[in-house]
Amino acid sequence: MKLWLFGLYGIVGSTAVVGERAIKKGLSDTTGLVSELPIFERLKDYAPLDFQFGGHDIREIDKNLFQIVEEHWELNQHFDYRILLKLKEDLEKIKAKKGTALNCGEGVLEELKPLSTLEDEGLTLKEIVERLEKDLLEFADNETVAINVASTEPTPEFDPEYHATLEGFERAIEEDRRDKVTASMLYAYVSLKNGIPFANFTPSVSSSIPALKELAERVGVPHAGNDGKTGETLVKTTLAPMFAYRNLKVLGWMGYNILGDLDGKVLAHEQNKRSKIVSKDKVVGKILGYYPYTITEINYFPSLQDNKTAFDFIHFQGFLGTKMKFYFIWDAIDAIVAAPLVLDIARFLLLAKKKGQKGVVKELAFFFKSPMDTDEYNTHRQFEILKKWFEALVSS
Numbered sequence: 001m002k003l004w005l006f007g008l009y010g011i012v013g014s015t016a017v018v019g020e021r022a023i024k025k026g027l028s029d030t031t032g033l034v035s036e037l038p039i040f041e042r043l044k045d046y047a048p049l050d051f052q053f054g055g056h057d058i059r060e061i062d063k064n065l066f067q068i069v070e071e072h073w074e075l076n077q078h079f080d081y082r083i084l085l086k087l088k089e090d091l092e093k094i095k096a097k098k099g100t101a102l103n104c105g106e107g108v109l110e111e112l113k114p115l116s117t118l119e120d121e122g123l124t125l126k127e128i129v130e131r132l133e134k135d136l137l138e139f140a141d142n143e144t145v146a147i148n149v150a151s152t153e154p155t156p157e158f159d160p161e162y163h164a165t166l167e168g169f170e171r172a173i174e175e176d177r178r179d180k181v182t183a184s185m186l187y188a189y190v191s192l193k194n195g196i197p198f199a200n201f202t203p204s205v206s207s208s209i210p211a212l213k214e215l216a217e218r219v220g221v222p223h224a225g226n227d228g229k230t231g232e233t234l235v236k237t238t239l240a241p242m243f244a245y246r247n248l249k250v251l252g253w254m255g256y257n258i259l260g261d262l263d264g265k266v267l268a269h270e271q272n273k274r275s276k277i278v279s280k281d282k283v284v285g286k287i288l289g290y291y292p293y294t295i296t297e298i299n300y301f302p303s304l305q306d307n308k309t310a311f312d313f314i315h316f317q318g319f320l321g322t323k324m325k326f327y328f329i330w331d332a333i334d335a336i337v338a339a340p341l342v343l344d345i346a347r348f349l350l351l352a353k354k355k356g357q358k359g360v361v362k363e364l365a366f367f368f369k370s371p372m373d374t375d376e377y378n379t380h381r382q383f384e385i386l387k388k389w390f391e392a393l394v395s396s
């Protein structure tokens, strides 16, 4: 199958490519891939773990993917360098195309410069869409999935005139209303319009606006999102049900996250950070059915690079009104927990397409912090839902 990554040169996107290639060449095993669990064995009949990659980015597009991964490696040493050397020839063949940074916020404009974007060429919105579409279609075949792993954008104000219906969204493009669309919306638009299943691994709005949901339904293509559930939120949504099952009352939950690297730099900007905080913050209340006091913070900590650390403190009340405390520290390499999910999501979405599913695939909520069109945030239940959905599809 083929996978197009918007944000290919980021650490998540590039690590997904390295991981898939390393497994294919027998340099690594499949640990970390949900789709390789024995219960999902039949997935290989529909979407084998065998990918070709392409994508868009907005920086360093004169370089190839090997050079980019080397740069990430210099800063992070996130896997055994011998793996990278053995993949050199393969990775050198992969090059990103120029994408768009429309309404991506100060974080992206300042921290990622110098940028190479389509809007710098003086193109209209319609021409930008045509270029994105051309790149994607030159690459795509019937078994292609596209995933957004680009930097987090600020959340745009919802404008019913342009975001509520497909007609309105396409009018925004025709009228060159650059103030109304963001890069992540355009990426979802070009993918879905062309029948390519799409996932949004970021908290950006992307395919979650009604206009694009309508497009997916009309074209008959599946999509999923938002924001990969990889670290602190995965632990939170796995642990919070324990308090609910034992009838313990959570009084407050503080999560303090620090990270470095490009993602951390972009998230250091308030506008870009907001959607991420909302995404991480609301899960506890959704699971408990009430909203305890919460503090959710994300701060840039340069020397950590991609080694994201989260400190969580939970204050809870038990029998006889007694107050108690629980603390945990999550200390992980962000790209290593995120990259396998990108491959998993792609494979499950291709299965969905082959089985004729269209619109939001709610059953993929297990992979996301802010799953679309469902209120199920409990990781345990989400996993059961995923399994049931899978079993039903492969036996249909």
Ligand SMILES: NC(=O)c1ccc[n+]([C@@H]2O[C@H](COP(=O)([O-])OP(=O)(O)OC[C@H]3O[C@@H](n4cnc5c(N)ncnc54)[C@H](O)[C@@H]3O)[C@@H](O)[C@H]2O)c1
Binding pocket: 006, 007, 008, 009, 010, 011, 012, 013, 056, 057, 058, 059, 099, 100, 101, 102, 104, 108, 112, 149, 150, 151, 152, 153, 183, 184, 201, 202, 203, 227, 228, 229, 230, 231, 261, 262, 263, 266, 334, 335, 337, 338
């Ligand atoms: N565990 C995780 O790492 C994790 C979990 C959930 C979500 N995410 C999200 O995934 C995304 C990628 O994370 P990362 O750590 O790889 O970040 P990164 O900064 O390393 O990579 C982002 C890449 O996207 C590119 N980019 C930025 N704006 C773009 C645009 N408009 N079009 C095309 N490319 C663009 C950047 O140049 C960069 O190469 C972020 O939005 C992050 O919040 C990451």
